[in-house]
Amino acid sequence: MAEYNFETEGVKKTITFLNRKAPYGTIYALEVLESVLISAAFEQHANIVFVDDGVFQIKKGQDTADLEMKNFLPTYGIIEMEKEDADEDEDMDMNWRIIVEKESMEARGLTPDDFKVTVEVLSSAELADVLATSDAVIGG
Amino acid sequence: MKFGILVNEGPFTHQASDSAYQFVKAAIEKGHEVPRVFFYYDGVYNANKLSAPQADDRNVVKRWSDLAIEKDVDLVVCVAAGLRRGIVEDNLMDGFRISGLGQLTEAAMGTDRLVMFGD
Numbered sequence: 001m002a003e004y005n006f007e008t009e010g011v012k013k014t015i016t017f018l019n020r021k022a023p024y025g026t027i028y029a030l031e032v033l034e035s036v037l038i039s040a041a042f043e044q045h046a047n048i049v050f051v052d053d054g055v056f057q058i059k060k061g062q063d064t065a066d067l068e069m070k071n072f073l074p075t076y077g078i079i080e081m082e083k084e085d086a087d088e089d090e091d092m093d094m095n096w097r098i099i100v101e102k103e104s105m106e107a108r109g110l111t112p113d114d115f116k117v118t119v120e121v122l123s124s125a126e127l128a129d130v131l132a133t134s135d136a137v138i139g140g
Numbered sequence: 141m142k143f144g145i146l147v148n149e150g151p152f153t154h155q156a157s158d159s160a161y162q163f164v165k166a167a168i169e170k171g172h173e174v175p176r177v178f179f180y181y182d183g184v185y186n187a188n189k190l191s192a193p194q195a196d197d198r199n200v201v202k203r204w205s206d207l208a209i210e211k212d213v214d215l216v217v218c219v220a221a222g223l224r225r226g227i228v229e230d231n232l233m234d235g236f237r238i239s240g241l242g243q244l245t246e247a248a249m250g251t252d253r254l255v256m257f258g259d
Contacts, residue, residue, distance in 0.1 A: 003237065004175040004214040006250025015248050031181055031221060038241040044249065136248035139256065140148060140181055 012093065014045040016131060018139030019054035024069055028140030029057045033075055035138055040082050043094045047130055048079060050119075051101040055108060058100075058115045073116055080117040101127050143167055144247030145177040148258030150185030151200035152193070157186050160257035161203055168211050175251070176214040177204075178244045179236075181258075184222040187215070189233035201233050208235030216243045 017036050023029045036048055050057060057076070064071040083096035100119045105111070112119055122130065131137060145164060149156035164174045179186050191201040208215045215236045217227060222238055232238060248254045 002212070002214070003239075006175070006246045008246055008249045011249045013249050015245070028181065034220060035180070035241050035244060039245045041242065042245045042249065044245070136144075136254035137256065138146065138244065138248065138254070140258065 008042070012044065013135035014047065014133065015039060016047040016049055016134040016137045016139075018131075018137055019048070019050045019057055020052045020139060021057075022053040023057045023062070023072070024064065024067055026140075029054070030070075030072055032138070032140045033072060033079075036079060037075070037082075043092065045095045047097045047099055047134060049099045049101070049127065049130070051104045051127070053104075053108075055100055055104050055110060058117055058119070059110065060114060060116050076117050097130075099127065099130065141167075141253065142173045142175065142251045144251035144254040145174060146244065146247075146254060146256040146258075147177060147179050147183040147186060148181045148256065150182040151191065153182075154259050156257040156259060157183065157200055157204075158198070160255075161200070161207065163255065163257070164213065165207065168213075174211075174213055176216060176243070176247045178247055179215070179217045180221055180241075180244065182225070184217050184225055184227045187217045187222075187227055187233050187236040188231055190231050205233045205235035218244070 017032055019032055021028045062071055062073045086092050086094040086096055098117055098119050100121050102121050102123050112121060145160055147157055147160045151157050167174050186201060186204055193199050207213060217236050217238045219238050219240055
């Protein structure tokens with residue numbers, strides 16, 4: 001089929017990337033991460049959200065050697081750098097938030113200090129508002 | 141309304157692809173536009189032309205292909221997700237094309253709603 005050409009010039013939307021799964025049991029975490037990184041090129045607003053077992057994706061000190069799987073924890077540092085670059089660059093209209101759901105975090109005995117990146121901790125109700133005000137949700 | 145669709149699962153194991161197909165068909169019949177369906181994660185297997193279900197079952201891959209050709213829907217398979225699962229030009233069904241993840245971001249930016257079908 002012929003490629004459809006979207007009108008994206010000047011479009012600014014808020015895209016939420018919803019991470020629900022633990023990092024290595026399925027491929028969702030890695031492939032959501034890849035979609036976040038690509039989206040940076042489009043300079044859209046983004047919420048990178050971790051809920052349920054998804055909160056384990058950014059837990060410090062992961063060692064995947066025995067799993068024989070690639071440890072992609074360092075890549076979340078790139079997301080944090082993208083966010084910081086956008087925050088510091090006044091010419092760039094791109095607001096990124098890295099959000100962990102409070103209830104998911106606490107149910108798993110984790111605190112913000114356990115995470116590799118600096119996060120905003122929001123309650124389930126506050127997160128519902130974030131989702132409701134997003135233009136699109138991409139997740140795995 | 142203009143819809144973008146994201147399909148996260150392959151055919152048969154999950155209902156996600158069936159639901160997405162029925163949604164797209166119904167939306168078009170109601171006069172909505174569905175310019176693009178993006179296949180990601182195991183969703184890339186929906187483009188495998190070697191899929192050969194039994195004759196008394198629905199043919200998920202062919203059904204998508206027929207819809208794309210009849211209704212001019214842009215079916216895009218993620219290149220990175222496809223490569224790691226062996227979905228390449230050699231076994232790509234008619235009506236699908238392989239491209240990058242930017243095509244998903246574009247669909248999120250250029251439609252009124254992005255609807256995700258997954259597990």
